[in-house]
Amino acid sequence: MDTEHPDLTESLCAQVREAAAGRYALRIIGGDTKRGLGRAVVGEPLSLAGHRGVVSFEPSELVVTARAGTPLAELEARLNQAGQMLPYEPLLTGPACTLGGAVASGLSGPRRPWAGALRDFVLGVRVIDAKGQALRFGGEVMKNVAGYDLSRLMTGSHGCLGVITEVSLKVLPKPRAQLSLRFELGWEEAARRLAKWRAQPLPLAGACHDGKALRLRLEGGEAAVAATHARLGGERFDDQWWQRLRRFELELFDDPRPLWRLSLPPGTARLPIEGEALLDWGGAQHWLKSDAPATRIHAEARRCGGHACCFDGAQVELPFTPLDAVMLRYHQRLKAQLDPLGIFNPGRLYPEL
């Protein structure tokens, strides 16, 4: 254990037990920077912010374990010192955003299509169940198939199935070289090139189209990056642009309309929805600023084989694309089994959960 912060697990368990005994709901928060992501939760705040600190970090094992309240900035700085990183680039929704919130929302940044998603790197979690008991699933090893994969089930469940208190993650060395290239071309031509490159072993680590140009990020060994640059051409730009994208600091995000994330099959063109958009992940993740009705956005996303969620959820009735009836029923059954009293973030994802 190498953190100076106190372990608050016991007191968090006690707060869950009180909520269970008193039959009141809990609104689980870390840095409270994702307040708008999903439906508003009415409940007593359960703050994980004080339960923080890196518990263990062994660079040669490629594993870091940290408490849920650890600010992502602190965690990433620590890894950076050792020349390592969180490959999926968790989205930074604000300076206070925490590891727990990142894992509970399960969202990944620009490198995701090539490096894998946050859920792919989760090795283990500690959670508090609906009885206020501290449980541990998974662990700190790369391969572990003992029991159902509850670590990944908890990832992206938006706090609806339990309280994540600690997470073990696989980490990777930072790439030795990085280069960002801009190509002035329309989406159709960009999509055509991306499709061709996809089946080739290129050192790609970012592909975003902003309506005017395709931005690429190359990462890998110096020689491979240089050779790819020579082959593809393009105009260099500042690598920090990708950080501004994951921090929601690009101009698009200043637009006052609600922010939507659309998750779509790779190569999906701009959907016919009014508003401003940025096509990240080679078209598989669209950032959309739009005041179109939620039902319309969900329908369009679904038509293309994807789904949507709203980052300004308080402004819309259904921030997450609804599940079909059978899927919803199994979600309800899972929720009923793991949170029978409905105390964990009720309604955050869907009114029925």
Place this chain on the structure above:
Amino acid sequence: MLYDEHLDGALPRTDLAELVDALSAIRPPLELLSSREELTPYECDGLSAYRSPPLLVALPDDLEQIGEILNICRRLGVPVVTRGAGTGLSGGAMPLPQGLLLVLSRFKGILELDAERCLARVEPGVRNLAISQAAAPHGLYYAPDPSSQIACSIGGNMAENAGGVHCLKYGLTVHNLLAAQVLTIEGERLSLGGEALDAPGFDLLALFTGSEGMLGVITEITVKLLPKPPSAKVLLASFDELEDAGRAVAEIISAGVIPAGLEMMDRLAIEAAEAFVHAGYPLDVSAILICELDGVEADVTEQCARVRTVLERTGSREIRLARDEAERQRFWAGRKNAFPAVGRLAPDYYCMDGTIPRRRLAAVLERIASLADEHQLRVANVFHAGDGNLHPLILFDANQAEQLERAERLGARILELCVEVGGSITGEHGVGREKINQMCVQFRAPELEHFRAVKAAFDPEGLLNPGKQVPTLARCAEYGAMHVHASNLAFAELERF
């Protein structure tokens, strides 16, 4: 390790005639096997030490038949064990004498292979290697490569979350799936995942991966295909001290290199492999490391140089770079044939599958050696060093009355050792029936109850693969690893068997 109703829970009584009658009404008719000779080939999977013939084998040809089989079994309360190619090493597809064995080996269709979208949509009975073979003309492949890849089916791979020798860089099955279709015991069709890189709601695709056929029946899988790396080089390094080899593994990774494969073998495994396939391994060394680096040519050359420096610094006696593809294949052949090679040293061997933090390797191998002495058995060690996955192979003779029992006891001690040093009882083979007792060491009562709650959400009557993966508290109490007392028993209100 046969199903024990006293410890694993009561099972419904099945009336064979009634079941056969109901299944015979399915149109088009499906093949059913029930005679003793027909059932024998199905009485075990790859873990042949445990055998138990099923009541009945069903070999459906289409999806509708699977749906009807599940409906009938649910109506009549018949337990269902799903089986793919039957190569699993943990008894995950071990049948029940009062249950139906649902064999999906006829679902061999590659429904779609799209080189541009880099995916293949396949039926569950398709062999792992067949996917890579079909993708090869497009310069693509399916990454997870369990050693049984020539025979094992993708449905079984998903059910067990199978691994292979390239997991550190390319992940397990769960990292290489895009979507799956499953049928629940209630006959409902769930579509998990999709072509988008994530799906709405809970991550049920991850939950079903590695759930050992206990939550539903997998009927279709969409896998991700990767471009084949243009260059792969293999280094073979020998060490006089196991500890130095362990240190080399940690330092390679600390140097910022992620090898495609990083394998270690100990002296007994080396000798066996060399005698079997003449891979050209050095003898009289304590350990060898096989390190494969892949990617674009320039990067691979640069990484090779870096790994070589680390190996020299950590005291490797000899370092060889495979000069050509033939030598690369030969270096791998020894490792990939290690199990059958070790199998020649004794009438039987028992393969363990623990994972440990890499830094504990030398200490763990030392403990395994002394445990082996204690049990008067020999153990050869083969190790996916890159991802901490240890395969101790316990040599024994099943014809010697108590040797199997002694091998099982030693195996149990080794798995407990893995848990003790912060690892896991299974890295890629699954719990199945084999490690059901060790689950009581890995998890505490409330965690096991949590697993049971998940199971209940999908299979409330417990008809899918009962007795596998998640032990009852009664079993754990009997196994003695868990201190269950009436006074502090969590969920004291729950019924116990």
